[in-house]
Amino acid sequence: MRRPTNQHMTEKVIVIGAGMAGIMAARTLHDAGLDVTVLEARERIGGRTHTDHSLGGSVDLGAAWIHGIDGNPLTPLAQKLGVEYGYTDFLNRSVTAVQAYDEDGTPLDQAEYALGQQHALAGWYLAAGSILYAAPTSVKSLQDWLDFGLPKPEGLSFSAEKGYLYQSLISTEYVCAADAHEIDWQLNEQQVGLTGGDYLLHGGGYSVISDHLAEGLDIRTGHAVTQVTVTEDGVTVTTSSPTDVAKKEEIACSRVVVSVPLGVLKSGAITFEPPLPDAKCGAIERIGFGNYEKLAMRFDKFYWPREAQRFNYMSTGDLSLFHAWLNIGYYTGEPILVSYHAGKRARHLNQLSDGDLIERTVAVMQRMFGGDIPAPLNYARTRWQHDPFSQGSYSFDQIGQQSGDRNALAQPVENRLFFAGEATHPHFHSTVHGAYETGVRAAREILQQL
Numbered sequence: 001m002r003r004p005t006n007q008h009m010t011e012k013v014i015v016i017g018a019g020m021a022g023i024m025a026a027r028t029l030h031d032a033g034l035d036v037t038v039l040e041a042r043e044r045i046g047g048r049t050h051t052d053h054s055l056g057g058s059v060d061l062g063a064a065w066i067h068g069i070d071g072n073p074l075t076p077l078a079q080k081l082g083v084e085y086g087y088t089d090f091l092n093r094s095v096t097a098v099q100a101y102d103e104d105g106t107p108l109d110q111a112e113y114a115l116g117q118q119h120a121l122a123g124w125y126l127a128a129g130s131i132l133y134a135a136p137t138s139v140k141s142l143q144d145w146l147d148f149g150l151p152k153p154e155g156l157s158f159s160a161e162k163g164y165l166y167q168s169l170i171s172t173e174y175v176c177a178a179d180a181h182e183i184d185w186q187l188n189e190q191q192v193g194l195t196g197g198d199y200l201l202h203g204g205g206y207s208v209i210s211d212h213l214a215e216g217l218d219i220r221t222g223h224a225v226t227q228v229t230v231t232e233d234g235v236t237v238t239t240s241s242p243t244d245v246a247k248k249e250e251i252a253c254s255r256v257v258v259s260v261p262l263g264v265l266k267s268g269a270i271t272f273e274p275p276l277p278d279a280k281c282g283a284i285e286r287i288g289f290g291n292y293e294k295l296a297m298r299f300d301k302f303y304w305p306r307e308a309q310r311f312n313y314m315s316t317g318d319l320s321l322f323h324a325w326l327n328i329g330y331y332t333g334e335p336i337l338v339s340y341h342a343g344k345r346a347r348h349l350n351q352l353s354d355g356d357l358i359e360r361t362v363a364v365m366q367r368m369f370g371g372d373i374p375a376p377l378n379y380a381r382t383r384w385q386h387d388p389f390s391q392g393s394y395s396f397d398q399i400g401q402q403s404g405d406r407n408a409l410a411q412p413v414e415n416r417l418f419f420a421g422e423a424t425h426p427h428f429h430s431t432v433h434g435a436y437e438t439g440v441r442a443a444r445e446i447l448q449q450l
């Protein structure tokens with residue numbers, strides 16, 4: 001009798017990184033019958049999806065929203081797993097989603113502020129058309145575009161001006177996790193957004209989805225990869241333990257999926273032998289990797305209007321801070337508030353001690369919401385910038401980047417090394433669903449070789 005043959009038997013795949021991309025690469029390969037092991041540096045999986053439970057509710061310290069619910073692979077998963085989610089009106093079309101405040105704490109007129117936001121959105125739509133025809137080639141960055149002259153009606157009220165400023169500049173800096181002069185606006189416009197609106201996961205959070213997708217996979221945490229060597233016969237992956245650098249391991253395999261963040265590739269923490277091709281190294285250098293940090297705080301009660309989803313504090317000056325706040329309580333009824341910072345603002349606040357950051361945050365809350373607000377009962381603060389296994393938040397289209405760079409980053413090397421991770425997605429980068437798709441794509445590239 002002939003024994004059944006399995007052409008996959010000699011295939012051993014190592015996936016580096018157990019974020020959404022790595023988990024989906026491993027999931028796809030495992031389900032296709034391959035021998036696959038995931039090496040993860042941290043003691044937890046999920047990467048930049050990380051749900052915190054220390055504040056007495058689930059708060060996502062990395063990704064928090066499903067950006068575009070239609071056709072998003074995460075939507076049916078959240079539904080199936082019973083993760084609750086609620087709509088966030090980022091464009092403030094409802095007028096009531098955002099309460100904004102002037103620098104001295106005076107509440108701005110909600111309707112006028114929303115009107116200013118809508119004028120800025122309309123301005124961007126018009127600019128998107130004119131960039132193809134009218135703009136000089138020197139107009140490249142988001143800042144150039146604002147300086148060049150985004151269409152804006154005359155005679156806006158004070159509150160509408162602030163809404164215009166928020167929507168034309170500040171919100172894009174937050175979305176890109178970068179500063180206006182760094183963002184290549186034309187490349188940024190090639191990013192595709194899914195429709196259906198943005199939904200905040202709050203009951204359970206993103207970790208429920210990552211954990212579910214990782215079920216049954218061979219994932220070894222505490223294994224930081226330091227070297228990847230392509231040999232004639234396959235690939236050797238060297239790891240060290242983040243807690244005991246002397247503890248090294250070498251694992252041989254036939255193929256590797258590299259799904260570490262772009263920030264880690266930029267840092268050179270992993271040595272590739274032979275070195276990666278020039279086109280890929282150039283892409284690693286040129287694609288931007290931004291900064292975005294959160295401070296989530298739990299208070300004894302609501303000191304802020306419960307019915308607004310978000311607050312904007314319109315501070316001014318080159319290093320104006322505390323623009324963006326999310327009222328988790330709007331969704332959950334728990335008195336939890338999150339303050340966000342991006343780009344240079346995030347890097348600036350990362351230099352503050354916890355005590356200083358809390359003190360400054362509460363002072364701004366007092367200005368906006370009035371009254372005597374005590375320090376939070378508890379808080380969770382991110383420092384993605386200084387985390388050796390992320391080295392920043394997510395990729396953005398940076399001035400100097402070339403249009404083919406994300407594809408170059410995604411290209412396999414000698415059919416041995418395959419690349420996944422949000423930054424490798426041509427149009428869904430910087431998102432969890434983008435990372436998810438790149439994991440599946442890298443796994444399929446391997447399966448096509450077999």
Ligand SMILES: Cc1cc2nc3c(=O)[nH]c(=O)nc-3n(C[C@H](O)[C@H](O)[C@H](O)COP(=O)(O)OP(=O)(O)OC[C@H]3O[C@@H](n4cnc5c(N)ncnc54)[C@H](O)[C@@H]3O)c2cc1C
Pocket residue numbers: 016017018019020021022039040041042045046047048049061062063064065066067223224225226259260261264269270292293294384388389390392393394420421422423429430431432433435
């Ligand atoms: C603050 C913040 C807010 C965000 N908000 C949203 C949002 O609301 N919605 C959204 O869709 N997206 C959001 N994102 C982006 C989203 O989180 C990412 O695009 C996505 O999670 C990236 O997945 P990934 O698998 O590519 O990378 P990661 O999740 O970073 O996974 C890479 C893995 O590699 C591991 N690793 C690193 N170095 C090594 C090494 N040397 N050896 C072994 N393992 C290593 C890491 O520990 C990590 O687990 C946000 C990100 C941040 C930081």
